[in-house]
Amino acid sequence: MLPTFMRQLHAFSRRLIVRVLLIALCSVMAIAVAKIFGGLIPFGLKDRIGADAVDHILSIIANSMLTVTTFSLTVMVASHRNVSSLWTPRAHQILLQDTTTHTVLATFVGAYLYAVITIILRETQVFKGEELVVLFFVTLLVVVLIVVAIIRWISHLELLGSLIETSGRTEAKAQKAYDLRCENPTLGAQTYDPGALAGCQEMRAERSGYVQQIYQDRLQEAAEDAGGEIHLAVPVGAFVHQGEVIAHLRGEGLEEAVERFVSIGTLRNYVQDPGFSLLNLTEIAQRALSPGINDPGTAVDMVRRIVRVLLSNRVGAEHEVRYDRLYVPMLDREALVVETLGAVARNGMGHPEVTEALSGALKALDRQGDPEVEAAARRVQKAIEAAEPREVLDFSV
Incomplete structure (x- = not known):
């Protein structure tokens, strides 16, 4: 699992505005390069490139990039709306992280900013002489890009x-998160035990929302500094209400760490929550x-995609505690x-x-090898066999 800084940096880099600003910065740097290296061009070459x-x-x-950008944004927005209306509104979050579209x-x-600035x-005669040769080749490189x-x-x-694309991306997200959780069913921490909370202080949620993900390394550091322990009472993906107990703390000053490094928001997150993708x-x-459909x-x-994810991995009897x-x-x-x-x-x-x-x-x-998954599969199968067509299923059988 990646450290907190790398995970936050990765999430930040997948935003559209970040990539736009980076490319815009590169375009400005390209102009500066053309200006700096203009003096290295052999004398007389400028006469061949006017x-x-x-x-x-x-x-x-x-002229062309402004039109193409406007058209592409229209296509992107239309695609996002189609995914939300045709498949599921939750899949909209996957398109928001579409790196190909962003790039x-x-x-x-x-390219538009490069052209306009240049x-x-x-027009102000900043580029002249041999500098135009470098500018010409930099512009050709921009055209190739x-x-x-x-x-x-x-x-x-x-x-x-x-x-096809939406379900494929969703399955890939589910696969990645499920593999992570099978290898680290408690995210590298010890297993939460409600019977081992003697002497702990309750911490309640200050706002309602989903537990999106937790930053284990930062919570571990805070607990070590305080000489205490942090017992999270709610799993990643769960919805907590304001005032609900979210953690039991043993040690002083751990409330701030839990508030900062247990991310609670209005939407679920794919990283540590395979249930969301599924x-x-x-x-x-x-x-x-x-x-109607x-x-x-x-x-x-979709059934076969779900089972493909669930069959791909399983939780072992033992897991590493970091x-x-x-x-x-769990x-x-x-x-x-x-x-x-x-x-x-x-x-x-x-x-x-x-x-x-x-x-x-x-x-x-039922043959997967994970006792908990096998038991759940038998529960659902019994409910299907016991129910008449279109009857409400009872999974308690």
Whole structure:
């Protein structure tokens, strides 16, 4: 698992505005490079490359990039709306982290800024003589980058916002988070035990929201400095209400650390919460099974994606403890099965193909090797067998 700083930096870098600013900065640096290295150009080469050639190319870039950027932003917004309305609103968060779209848009904006700034500097006679030669080759490099970005963008638009791409990205997020949690079911901490809280002080949530992720290394450091322990009472992905107990603390001054390094927000996060990605796949299946859409084939595909994730890994009997002063609830694998495949089963009882896909998936999970997953699979299978078509399933059997 990455340290806190690297995780925060990674999350920050996946924002569109960050990439736009970085590319814009590179465009300004390119102009500075052309100015600095102008004196190194051999005498006489400037006569072969006229100022008109540079000015003409810059004018084309400035005019075209503004149009292309506006068009691309329109396509991006339309794709985001389609994903939210057609598949599931939660999948919108995945598109917000689409690095290909971010890089392409940033390239277009950066090229536009480069052209505009350079045109202004040319009109004020900042570039002249041999400096124009360097400026010409830098401009050609910008043109090459634009061409590459356009090719990437055209290729990316083929699937942007489609069911195939959305479900594939969601499955990949679920796979990554599930592998992380199977290898670290308590995120590298010790297992939370409600019976071992004697002498601890309760800490209550100051606001309502989802536990998005926790920064284990910082919590461990705070507990070590205080000579105490932090027992988190709620797992990642859980919703906590204001005033609800979220942690039990043994030691002084740990409240600030929990408030800073247990992220609580209005939306769930994919990083440490495989249940969120699997819930997205479940919602796509449920929407496909609604009477207005009636698309059992999509539901079958989502069932197989869910089970593919759940079969890919399992929690071992032992796991490494790297944060011995931090206690975190174990990953609830039973809930992952019931809240995903069980939820699809509620809506798919009237569709034989969906029921058959569910039965095959549950049988596979029953042989998965994780006792908790196997028990959950048997629970859902018994509920399906005991229920009549379109009857509400009872998972308590």
